[in-house]
Amino acid sequence: MEEVEPEMLLVTCHTGGCPVAGVTYECEMYPNAEPPTWRAVCGQCRQTVTDIVPVA
Ligand SMILES: [Zn+2]
16 A cells, blocks of 8 residues: 655635635645545635645
């Protein structure tokens, strides 16, 4: 078994009316074994965040 390393990702919520909409957060996540590889939920509006970009 390969060891899975967590990756740093830039997560931005775009939900209308969300207090942190448009604010990008850096967070560490483990990739999912099955797609979607990255899955995040906004800490403020609790909506699924689709704007997830790996840190180059
Ligand atoms: Zn949000």
